[in-house]
Amino acid sequence: MPEQTLLSVQNLSIEAGNTTIIEGVDLDIKPGEMVGLVGESGSGKSVTALALMRLLAEPPMKIVSGRILFGESEILTLSERALRTLRGNEIAMIFQEPMTSLNPVFTVGQQIREMIHLHSSLSGPQANEKAWELLARVGIPSPKDALLRYPHQLSGGQRQRVMIAIALACKPKLLIADEPTTALDVTVQAQILELIDGLRRETGMAVLLITHDLGVVAQHCDRVAVMYLGSIVEHAPIADLIGNPKHRYTEALMRTIPSNNEPGTRLPAIGGTVPQPAQRPPGCAFHPRCEAAIDRCVAEVPLLDGQDHRTACWNPVP
Numbered sequence: 001m002p003e004q005t006l007l008s009v010q011n012l013s014i015e016a017g018n019t020t021i022i023e024g025v026d027l028d029i030k031p032g033e034m035v036g037l038v039g040e041s042g043s044g045k046s047v048t049a050l051a052l053m054r055l056l057a058e059p060p061m062k063i064v065s066g067r068i069l070f071g072e073s074e075i076l077t078l079s080e081r082a083l084r085t086l087r088g089n090e091i092a093m094i095f096q097e098p099m100t101s102l103n104p105v106f107t108v109g110q111q112i113r114e115m116i117h118l119h120s121s122l123s124g125p126q127a128n129e130k131a132w133e134l135l136a137r138v139g140i141p142s143p144k145d146a147l148l149r150y151p152h153q154l155s156g157g158q159r160q161r162v163m164i165a166i167a168l169a170c171k172p173k174l175l176i177a178d179e180p181t182t183a184l185d186v187t188v189q190a191q192i193l194e195l196i197d198g199l200r201r202e203t204g205m206a207v208l209l210i211t212h213d214l215g216v217v218a219q220h221c222d223r224v225a226v227m228y229l230g231s232i233v234e235h236a237p238i239a240d241l242i243g244n245p246k247h248r249y250t251e252a253l254m255r256t257i258p259s260n261n262e263p264g265t266r267l268p269a270i271g272g273t274v275p276q277p278a279q280r281p282p283g284c285a286f287h288p289r290c291e292a293a294i295d296r297c298v299a300e301v302p303l304l305d306g307q308d309h310r311t312a313c314w315n316p317v318p
Helices: 045-052 080-089 108-119 124-137 156-168 186-203 214-220 238-243 248-255 295-299
Strands: 007-016 019-029 034-038 061-070 091-094 174-178 206-211 223-228 231-237
Touching: 007 045, 019 034, 019 045, 019 061, 019 231, 034 045, 034 214, 045 061, 045 174, 045 206, 080 091, 080 108, 091 156, 108 124, 108 156, 124 156, 156 186, 174 186, 186 206, 186 214, 206 214, 214 223, 214 238, 214 248, 223 238, 223 248, 231 238, 231 248
Parallel strands: 034 206, 034 223, 091 174, 174 206
Antiparallel strands: 007 019, 007 061, 223 231
């Protein structure tokens, strides 16, 4: 693995029962960069993220092939003890709905201090001071008071900031942010994304940002991988992808970005829906929804091809 690569996912495939839900995923993340993983609901983004942390529900899911390298560690062969050390210390994850991750019967301070105690040797007073500093760092007003509050006493944006504070408690090298702004209003969404991006630049950690919103990725990410029905169909530096999308699915996603449309007009939708993995169509999985599909798209599965800008499309955008 190249020295400058922090995380390297190689040919990752996952099954649920006898159905393939993730197929042949390759993804690299370098220290300090933000990579976007984009696609509609049902594309397999969250399952991929859980696999990176070895948090899949096994069974029914199982990883059937591939490697996940983090530095010199092969995540798929680590012991449970080694995994517990890796999670939090090296890789942290925040989820789209903090109320499902925060414990409602413990205060914010108790939950942050628990993470600090698990992964450091700080004493009670030192851990409390660290928790206060973390809340201040993520922009929680009156952080000392917030330590005494329960999750239900905070707004949605404040709860998400608490989750970010918990994730940052041990200075991870990689932060996986799985749809971190889905349940928030537009203004708070922008604040949370700016916060994550600012912390990334300040601390040098890498970020994998999982989202359905290509517009968000365009504003914050260095590179982007577009996922459809469990496979990456396009992968490129963000400026290249936004300026010159090649896959027809990426082009369709681009048309749904509000800033690409006249104010007040109805946003165009992509016809149809992402099929269930068990109903995967032959050939290119996107072809039933693609207005530019040709005969080859129906008959053959396209492979991801190219150098810096890779795409898997038999009839790419000219």
